[in-house]
Amino acid sequence: MKLELRGITKRFPGVVANEGVDLVVQPGEILGLLGENGAGKTTLMNVLYGLYQPDEGEILLDDQPVVFNDPGDAIAAGIGMVHQHFMLVPVFTVTENVMLGVESVSGPIRILDRAAARKRILEISERHGLRVNPDALVEDLPVGVRQRVEIIKTLYRRSDVLILDEPSAVLTPQETEELFGVMRSLVEGGTSIIFITHKLNEVLEVADRITVLRRGKVVGTTTPPETDKEKLAAMMVGRDVHLTVEKAPATPGDPMLEIRDLVVRDERGHAAVDHLDLTVRAGEIVAVAGVQGNGQTELAEAIAGLRTVDSGRILLEGRPIPESPRGVYAAGVAHVPEDRIEEGLVPGFNVAENLVLTGYWQPPYARGLALERDRIAADAGESIAQYDIRTPSAFNDIGNLSGGNQQKVIVAREFSRPVKLLLAVQPTRGLDVGSIEYIHARIVEKRDDGAAVLIVSTELDEVLGLGDRIAVMYQGRIVAILEPEEASLERLGLLMGGAHPEEHTAEELAAAAPGPRPEAPPS
Amino acid sequence: MTDRLIGVARGLLLPVLAFFTALVFGAFVIIFSDPRIVAMWTTDPLGAIGASWSAVMGAYGALIRGSIGDPVRLFGAIVALDGDAVRASFRPLSETILSSTPLILTGLAVALAFRAGLFNIGAEGQLQIGALTSVLVGFSITGLPMVIHLPLALLAGAVGGALWAFIPGILKARTGAHEVITTIMLNYVAYRLVDYSLKTPLYQREGRADPVSKFVEPSAVIPPIIEGLRAHWGIVLSLLAAVFVSWLLFRSLRGFEFRAVGLNPQAARYAGMSIGGTIVLSMMIAGALAGLAGATVVLGATRVLTPGMAAGTGFDGIAIALLGRGKPAGVVAAGFLFGALRAGSTPMQSATGIPIHLVVVIQALVIMFVAAPALVRAIYRIRAERALGTETFAKGWGG
Numbered sequence: 001m002k003l004e005l006r007g008i009t010k011r012f013p014g015v016v017a018n019e020g021v022d023l024v025v026q027p028g029e030i031l032g033l034l035g036e037n038g039a040g041k042t043t044l045m046n047v048l049y050g051l052y053q054p055d056e057g058e059i060l061l062d063d064q065p066v067v068f069n070d071p072g073d074a075i076a077a078g079i080g081m082v083h084q085h086f087m088l089v090p091v092f093t094v095t096e097n098v099m100l101g102v103e104s105v106s107g108p109i110r111i112l113d114r115a116a117a118r119k120r121i122l123e124i125s126e127r128h129g130l131r132v133n134p135d136a137l138v139e140d141l142p143v144g145v146r147q148r149v150e151i152i153k154t155l156y157r158r159s160d161v162l163i164l165d166e167p168s169a170v171l172t173p174q175e176t177e178e179l180f181g182v183m184r185s186l187v188e189g190g191t192s193i194i195f196i197t198h199k200l201n202e203v204l205e206v207a208d209r210i211t212v213l214r215r216g217k218v219v220g221t222t223t224p225p226e227t228d229k230e231k232l233a234a235m236m237v238g239r240d241v242h243l244t245v246e247k248a249p250a251t252p253g254d255p256m257l258e259i260r261d262l263v264v265r266d267e268r269g270h271a272a273v274d275h276l277d278l279t280v281r282a283g284e285i286v287a288v289a290g291v292q293g294n295g296q297t298e299l300a301e302a303i304a305g306l307r308t309v310d311s312g313r314i315l316l317e318g319r320p321i322p323e324s325p326r327g328v329y330a331a332g333v334a335h336v337p338e339d340r341i342e343e344g345l346v347p348g349f350n351v352a353e354n355l356v357l358t359g360y361w362q363p364p365y366a367r368g369l370a371l372e373r374d375r376i377a378a379d380a381g382e383s384i385a386q387y388d389i390r391t392p393s394a395f396n397d398i399g400n401l402s403g404g405n406q407q408k409v410i411v412a413r414e415f416s417r418p419v420k421l422l423l424a425v426q427p428t429r430g431l432d433v434g435s436i437e438y439i440h441a442r443i444v445e446k447r448d449d450g451a452a453v454l455i456v457s458t459e460l461d462e463v464l465g466l467g468d469r470i471a472v473m474y475q476g477r478i479v480a481i482l483e484p485e486e487a488s489l490e491r492l493g494l495l496m497g498g499a500h501p502e503e504h505t506a507e508e509l510a511a512a513a514p515g516p517r518p519e520a521p522p523s
Numbered sequence: 524m525t526d527r528l529i530g531v532a533r534g535l536l537l538p539v540l541a542f543f544t545a546l547v548f549g550a551f552v553i554i555f556s557d558p559r560i561v562a563m564w565t566t567d568p569l570g571a572i573g574a575s576w577s578a579v580m581g582a583y584g585a586l587i588r589g590s591i592g593d594p595v596r597l598f599g600a601i602v603a604l605d606g607d608a609v610r611a612s613f614r615p616l617s618e619t620i621l622s623s624t625p626l627i628l629t630g631l632a633v634a635l636a637f638r639a640g641l642f643n644i645g646a647e648g649q650l651q652i653g654a655l656t657s658v659l660v661g662f663s664i665t666g667l668p669m670v671i672h673l674p675l676a677l678l679a680g681a682v683g684g685a686l687w688a689f690i691p692g693i694l695k696a697r698t699g700a701h702e703v704i705t706t707i708m709l710n711y712v713a714y715r716l717v718d719y720s721l722k723t724p725l726y727q728r729e730g731r732a733d734p735v736s737k738f739v740e741p742s743a744v745i746p747p748i749i750e751g752l753r754a755h756w757g758i759v760l761s762l763l764a765a766v767f768v769s770w771l772l773f774r775s776l777r778g779f780e781f782r783a784v785g786l787n788p789q790a791a792r793y794a795g796m797s798i799g800g801t802i803v804l805s806m807m808i809a810g811a812l813a814g815l816a817g818a819t820v821v822l823g824a825t826r827v828l829t830p831g832m833a834a835g836t837g838f839d840g841i842a843i844a845l846l847g848r849g850k851p852a853g854v855v856a857a858g859f860l861f862g863a864l865r866a867g868s869t870p871m872q873s874a875t876g877i878p879i880h881l882v883v884v885i886q887a888l889v890i891m892f893v894a895a896p897a898l899v900r901a902i903y904r905i906r907a908e909r910a911l912g913t914e915t916f917a918k919g920w921g922g
Contacts, residue, residue, distance in 0.1 A: 325794070335793070337793055342787070343790050345787070346783050346790045349783065357790065358794045361795075369777065370774055370775055370776070371774055371776060
């Protein structure tokens, strides 16, 4: 089915989210929709999916104008959407999730006909290589498989146009490759796909055409052979961007953070960090790569004093690290937490209050039982200027800032004092190219000031760009430590998937990515 | 400064409109609860309109005269230099101040806990326990000068309320028991504890079979502002408490922690704050405020403790905190409003025959309209961006 958007304009009070957007997706085509956060990608897709009504412009399906008043209309017209955050019921089986809302029923009292649904699911999954067990509970499935369930859901509803919103954000490189295979199989069958992303290499790899949005407008449409990463980034940001992190070779000093035989348990009592050893020296950046859920979160929380250490030791400058978050802070550790809104900031507090969230309890911000509000306001003004935080004033609610500016607030707070160790978990997740460039530069600056830096990231570009050494974490252990020169995307991907560090073959690639996770390799 | 004024005006817009709307709805309640007027609609519609108008104006006029007073009468009394008449014309205002005193304190008790993410339904029980402990200190100690005895009795009320609130606080901090459940249940326990205590020789007045406490010693009685009127200096205590809560929340380290925990406990933990400690401390301070409310009732208004005394004051505190948007100044304003409604309801009933329960209906409607800002906006066609009625001061119920 051919989909066309003509002159779509969507205004919200005070902002124009989309302005005269024209977009065409031909049958059997993958259109990459590229843009920074806040460029209007999501608004545009919500217009297409019937969640918003456009103020101007029209939607055409096979050259016929259509109006979608709600997602039901869009689904009925053959548009399917896979959201970034999955819309699945964890305690339902795959079959139940897929049929939810379009249940097949049989008999006079309309009993659910799971068998019929199951049969169609198996057909769809076979045709497009979407391997999934229809009887498995969704809560037991890894993220990659959950995504397949979401795609099956849309196909089950006979979608001709599929919208994928940042589908690779949660996947390993191998899982991403597999997703691309599915996407290619789908377009061969005549489905059109809109692939929303901010990852340049992915869009270059899989898209037939690429449309770039900036500030709500289409800045251009191009094809992969005509363009490259630098050109696309410049289109997105509106200026030239340094995609590679610029840094001098590290000059490592003495060990600053030493982790010895560390065991940390998760909420269910499993050893999420399983006898892990790692050393970070002053003046170097160690980047921990790994698929989400391999113990990185627990490792970072243990260092930060937020999670109890089961056994083993964490040493800072040779001494045991304090066991409370405040003790760790006072010992000179800066911590950029994994989730800025859930953990790093208090929405409802203003920018100034968030800037002192971790340091409010000591001078110069505290005097006796009272807060030094004048000092807090004055320092906030300075941080806003120094870290280029875009906010109307220091007294605006942090929740109203963009993701990039929120992260700058955390960076300003954590970097504005001399630190021995900088612990940054997913420091650029969900940020646009310009903000990533900025935050990377600040991290390198901290390293050059002599801090030991430990980065935990699932973004391989970030790991490769920032790390002076790269530690691959798999099932609670560091399975390999690589120099950046010896670490390729492919090799990292294999190691993250659990392949043996020494040798890796095509067979292992196939074995490592899908299906049940293999046992941890002996270390 | 002008920015702040605009902010205050914006903050007031919604509660004021909610109150006005509630009065309009209340007017319909007055009209349709009068069988005479309802009957007139079919026979004499014009007359019915006139009768409706006079019934509504009569009721609301009596309500205002009963809560604020009659300026003409006051002016006449002053001109005539008649001291007793002046005092009498101040009586409605005095009654409003008297009712507002504990309402402001329980409103603060709910608002403070709410800032820390806790829904304190237990101000009612904390007030009862505060009354119980302060009346005990009030009647059992004799021979102390007032400067020692009165503060001691007030302190006893605050401590009693704080200890009562400590129970749900520690239960939540240690076991995660939801404070809504525990505080509601403790309200019942508090009521019955008061009933029981008043039957014990320690509390029960000699020679009485009914549950009534001994009289508070004169040295522990909060003196009236004007001799002969019931309003007492407890109102100053309430206002000082509001100033204290404002300082605590917005200018102190503890308040920073309360608000951070209330808005995002996970970030508070990341920042090194103690979630459990904050829960317990905020509940205890809230309990102290509610306990103080109980103390002002037994030491100022009644001078004895009886079962069911000041019942509902703690629950009204929830409404007042909501209407005051969790801000101490807003709580003071809402407390005076509810105090005025309470004080004016009895004169209204005696003057017009409209039952005092109309006031309860109006109070309930005010809260409904405050709780549903979208409804008020729709009625008055205010755009959401300007009205700013949905400021979050805590996330959910802290569950």
